[in-house]
Amino acid sequence: MVRAGKEKEKESSVAKSEKLKMKKTKDLKPLEAQLQELDTPTLSDSDSDSGSDSDSGSGSGSESDYDDFSEDDGSESEDYESLRDSETGRTDSSQDEGDVDTGDNDGLANDRSNEEQSESTDVHPGVEESDSSEDEVAPRNTIGDVPLEWYRDEKHIGYDITGKKIKKKEREDKLQSFLASADDSKNWRKINDEYNDEVVELTKEETKLIRRMLAGKAPHADFDPYAPYVDWFKWDDAKHPLSNAPEPKRRFIPSKWEHKKVVAYRRAIRKGLIKFDKPKEEPPVYLLWGDESNSTEKSGHLAYIPAPKPKLPGHEESYNPSSEYIPTQEEINSYQLMYEEDRPKFIPKSFTSMRNIPAYENAVKESFERCLDLYLCPRVRKKRINIDPESLKPKLPSRKDLRPYPTSCYLEYRGHTDAVLSVSVETSGQWIASGSMDGTVRVWEVETGRCLRVWNVDEAVRCVAWNPVRELPILAAAVGPDVFILNTGLGNEEEQERIRELINVKTTTSPDDSDNTASIASWHQDDKHGGIRLRHFKSVSSVEWHRKGDYLSTVMPADILFQHYLAIVVHQISKKLTQRIPFKLHGLPVTSVFHPTRSIFFIATKKNVRVYELVKQKLIKKLETGLREVSSIAIHPAGDNVIVGSREGKLCWFDMDLSSQPYRTLKCHPKDITSVAFHRSYPLFASCSDDCTAYVFHGTVYSDLNQNPLIVPLEILRGHKSSNGRGVMDCKFHPRQPWLFTAGADSVIKLYCH
């Protein structure tokens, strides 16, 4: 790299010397023209100069090599380095000069000076400062860089090195010179050197050189500006650092000179010689109506808020404005119809003279209000971020793409005389059953809304549930402390035969049976309704069938005084057996559900949902709802997701694979959620509430475990009327269609279809 730098330097110095020569030789201009005219200059001259050129070039190259080496060496010791620095600096500068010399050697001056040397034995010190090298011959004339016209009227052109006058040569007159030039074929090559008063004949090389320079190329033919770079330094195998010297002490002690400077400053500040906060002189005048918000000294202050500018008075505020500003009576009347805020504050009026202007009646009031404003309403800069509210909405798929879902009510099931508390749909979707406060259980035909059967049980029916087995069309209804197993009479004769056999209790279990469990519930044949009466010792709130239709779990809502470990019992219809759930209960149970496919049992207590494995008889999971009071629970048909509705109107979606915390909590209903439901086949779920609405949501559960469930609210179903502060009491999806049944406190069951 260093070498390349040198070469470049050389090249530039060559160019510089050439320029110098050009300046000296005024006759170059016609020469150029001649050169351009001439295509093939037939010149014969010696090549001897080029040899010396290359010699000197190589010499300087070796010098610079040495230089590089010495510089590399320089980091051996600090003191030595600094010493060397100065030395090398000097040598560098001398080297520069040398380079310039060698550059000149390449140029025209070399040849010329050679000639001069041959002509005169005198050796001049160079006119140019740089010409101090040994092989450079100074010009003959020593007058220096003065205008030549100073010597125009003299007989001599200057002085040689010994101080003798150099006489002017005889001038040829124009004609002679022209004739000579016409005769001499080499005349175009001759240049008159006015400085030395001689004629210089350019050699072939020199013309070539000039030609190249004119073409903008490097003057020397053998100079390659694009020579491949040779990296002389071996970078790879440097085992040792270039300098093994330890860090000099100087680097660790603070600078003495800086310290001195600081001391001086400190002293000056103490003495008051240096002042920092000069008092700013107030401008004697300022722009009264100018925009103050831009003024620097005030806007620099953070809390400064400029007062809003009042509008400047215009023509209409004049006491006698021209007629176009004065509103007509119609316009004034129309102001009365406008809102208070939109009404113009000032209505222009015309007065013939100033003294007719009445006193401003609002003056006191307005100034009072202004004072109030100033006192009570300090201007506050509101830190407001401008966010497009649309961008904050979650990106949800369009409702249109999520069809079908229940939207409108076409069918109503009327017949109950009091609030319908529970509704249950038969597995095929042909029938529904409902239980009401009026003490009846009804079975309805879905298609037509016809009431098929009524059982009068004389007490509010809290819950009804169809047996999930299709061939076993029986109903379980929770009525006070009893659970009735009712035969609906549907199905053909064989099925009826089986049902009759199944729901026939031969021996009524007595309460004083040996087992503890018998005291929970006793089995009776109920001839009035044609079924089984399961008597509990406390009122039953919910009934839930196992998917195989043999087991039935009942929940007796717990209170503190009650042995809550008996709150949930499981009945087996085929064996007429009642058993306690085989695990310890925590909390106060609200409702219970069987898992749709596996032997897992969910118990919703007031705060949590506990998940039990029935085979291993242990707690698997505890879902922390974070709700105040859980009211209902529903399990996704795939079994891994649970929704929980609460009395405060919140709905929690749990992804059991994800966490025991809610995946999403939806706050939709302003009042208690009474029931939640999942659709068996469509990705839908619903919640209904005491606010007389039911919400339908889309809830896709992906089989891919990495993808969280997608929940989109779809529709609010209205239509029920409030009765005694209660709204919709229960909702169930149709098992096959995207339809929702809602049981209202207004004693109507509604079917919402897609």
Next chain:
Amino acid sequence: MAMDGDAEENSRRVQARFVTKLNPPFKVPATSIAIPSNLTRLGLSTIVNNLLQAENSDWEPLPFDFLIDGELVRMSLEKFLLAKGISAEKILEIEYIKAVVPRKEQEPSIHDDWVSAVDGSSPGVILTGCYDGLGRVWKAAGECTHILEGHSSAITSASIINPEGEERVTVATASKDQTVRLWKFSTEEPVNSRLKIRPFKILRGHKASVQSVSAQTSGDMVCSGGWDCTISLWQTNEINTEGDLVPIKKKKTNDQAGESQLEGEAVSTLVGHTQCVSSVKWPQRETIYSASWDHSIRRWDVETGKNVLDIFCGKSLNCLDLGGESSMLIVAGGSDPILRIWDPRKPGTSAPVFQFSSHTSWISACKWHDKSWFHLVSASYDGKVMLWDLRTAWPLAVIDSHKDKVLCADWWKGDSVVSGGVDSKLRISSGISI
């Protein structure tokens, strides 16, 4: 003309000529007359009646309907021309037909329970099915001749098998007791008392309620669909001569008549629907159409038992009928207020060709007129029976006599509409001229 007052003098007039395909007493002279363009159907009707009265002094005014370029005029003439882009400069050719409206509401025939099924395909009798499990045969309004007794649960569908055989009529009824029963009675004998009839054949095999029954055109077979998602095909013959596939056991009933009852089993079963088959139709010998709650209409090939056409609707369907142009159009209604008509011959699309949406609740029944290509009747849970013409999107007439849901409706004798519903009445609206 009485209604051409001064006010209408400055309205635009169009040149029109009235033509008709009706018989001579209804013909008007074929000269073009200038009529005001803001006339509606009533105005046009008045003009035609006036023209007829001019020829025939004892003419009774009749309501007419008007067709321009094959479309019924249901707004003012001006609007109609604008909407259809018809030039008002030319002489307008207006065809008039007799308005299709029921002119007479007959006495309701009272049932004991909801009327769930009605069939008026035989001109002599009306067959109704009722939720009390009885089928009834009516000769005219209020004249019940026979009671079909035997079903243990509500009848869902009733179908007359051989409407042509005048003396002995064979009918089939489907019921929620999972059976289809076949009955026979004669219409000849003048019976004033209600004659009770037992079924001559009980077709068992459905595993759930039977929703719909339909007979083959020849009357040899019936098909039925129900909540067990299947369509079963049954033989209807009275005596089991072949005894090959159908084992029939004779059973003594406790009937006083001691009539023997046959039991039949399904000849074949078409499986494919995933939900309740709510309606079946057997219009041609080899094809059965079925509509189901699984949102599809299917065409079945009887020979192979394969499903050859599948129209997906998006709503669960309650009723289906075949008719219209070369009786190929399918009309179906279901769990929404829109009556849809498909043309299965149209390739590559399952979009309905017509949609009528004047009802406000589920559609429970729909029937094509058996003579006209254009007319159909539909019944809905909103308590209305509507008459439709394919040439206009508005109902021709709305029969609003039912108090509650209408469960069934059919044409009778070509000029009456019979309908039954939750108000336990069979209503006959007659005098419809098509």
